Amino acid sequence: MHDQGLLLVNLGSPLSTEVADVRQYLNQFLMDPHVVDLPWPLRRLLVSLILLRRPAESAEAYKLVWQPEGSPLVVISERLRDEVRKLWSHGPVELGMRYAQPSIESALLRLAEQNVKSVVLAPLYPQFAESTTTTAIEEAERIVNKHKLTLELRTLPAFYEDESYIHALVASARPDLEQDFDHLLLSFHGLPERHLTKLDPTGNHCLQSADCCQTASDEVLAGCYRAQCLRTAERFASAAQLQPQQWSVSFQSRLGRAKWIEPYTEEQLEELAGQGVKKLLVMSPAFVADCIETLEELAIRGREQFIAAGGEDLHLIPCLNDHPEWAAALVRLCEARRSS
Template identity: 70%
Template sequence: MAKQALLLVNLGSPASTQVADVRRYLNQFLMDPNVIDLPWPLRRLLVSLILARRPAQSAHAYSSIWWPEGSPLVVLSQRLKEAVEQSWQCGVVDLAMRYGEPSIERVLLRLAGQGVEDVVFAPLYPQFAQSTTTTAVEEARRVVRRHGLTLRLQVLPPFYDEPLYLQALADSARPYLEQGYDHLLLSFHGLPERHIERSDPSGKHCLKNPDCCQRACGEVLASCYRAQCMRTAEGLARAAGLEAGRWSVGFQSRLGRAKWIEPYTESRLDELAAAGVEKLLVMCPAFVADCIETLEEIGDRGRERFLAAGGKELVLVPCLNDHPAWVRALTELVSRVPRES
């Protein structure tokens, strides 16, 4: 039997909070054509303009949430990897990042050197997007081609509506839900609308009418990030027994002037405070590990915005991280990925 490995893959992080390391990370991230989908000369010009100021701002933000052990996202992903190692019995378990270190290239080369032939490649993104799932898989396949590796990749598909994942979300949130709250906001990472429209295989469904996500099915649903986010929200509401009217959805992390998918989390924070919500819970189901987008963008700046708008308390519900229910769910999900004979 071929020697197997499980490779968990997350987005990545700067090596440190130094401006030079943040600039290097942002350059790699933003120059990915799956992230900024402009022709190379325009992308290079835009990214160069962004890098003139943003690294210093981002370095300050990273400094505010950095742990003694390093980047929260990397540390938490490593803890998840170690927990899954205890329950996945099919071979080696390893961890890579799409940007930064440990890189997909370095880890795949290491696995190949250990005699691994089959790799269950698990992008830790519940919902599909070209800027997350596609770019991670493309990078892995590029590495295999470039180095002539004999590795066979079996990819974990998006698991946005998997009952195991939804139940893990509900289990992880339960202690916070039981403490009492006025409203739960499910804040997903945003995408430019053009990414959604470009991913629509029909070219005539996504964002063409107000209820397009509710009616999405088949190939459209399989490639529509926003529709999958809505399915996750609805599934979590059922799994956790959330009351209608006490939860809603927002999309965060806008960058640039392009139109991004709505509703915007920033606007929802203002609207909920204005509507009399005093204690607001916020979950971020597009992320499986806490990171700058959850800890700083929501936990710090989002809280400040909600309080300034009249709210009394914003509680950030931690991501799944290495919660036991998530470890069990992920182990089961990767065990279902078909292996090549």
């Protein structure tokens, strides 16, 4: 009998670049009440409207970054799983995606078949958000209950300022930071502002002042995605020995008309070019694996926008992907959760 299994969880991707597969994926993703947090009738109406045009547009974007083996996010996550398997000595390691395949359900069933009685559930999201972390945890719990699995789940908490994670970020980015550049933009995935304010335990702190994230209590910080992103950025910049004027933070991937957390990446690209920045580095520490949001939104569309605004070059620093320092850091994080 194995001691303890490990389940790595990421968001997921369409099965292919065909419009039908992209539509199916987007429907599953956007109908998650943690992602579009509207009452079901309004959510269904909104998502149906989005699905009229978005699948065809997204399919074209996926085609630009699709790898011979499949979706970049899935392929890279599988490589990370393989690296982690070499380091995790306590039992089997599986990979599950919250949406599409390989599913969390199939991964948990494989672990159960190997007589694992305890599983470290590792959502691969450094910063906590209900639309990523919470929905992954709830899906895993649903599968355990659905199949009456005798599995104890131990969930890895957000690791946005963990020293080993920050060290891995710096190690993976070091080759690019040693090159000549004018500015580094840390572009995190965005969220609607209401996703923050509804989790504010005080009810009167989040987004109430310009420095709310810097002055957040531990209680507020525990559930504030934006504050955690800024903490990651500050820890990274300090560890990489960057000066304050060398870097800034933004948030990308807005969808819909709701107010999202600021500053917006597309506006920052225009502003930095207008300030005379010519050689721009961009990295996205909210993602541990490169995906459509980094490879297409930043490296292709973002680069085009930056150059059109007067910049000369935008270079995307790869995500952690399957970097050995990241695999080792992830195993250390999971082993700490295993023994806690």
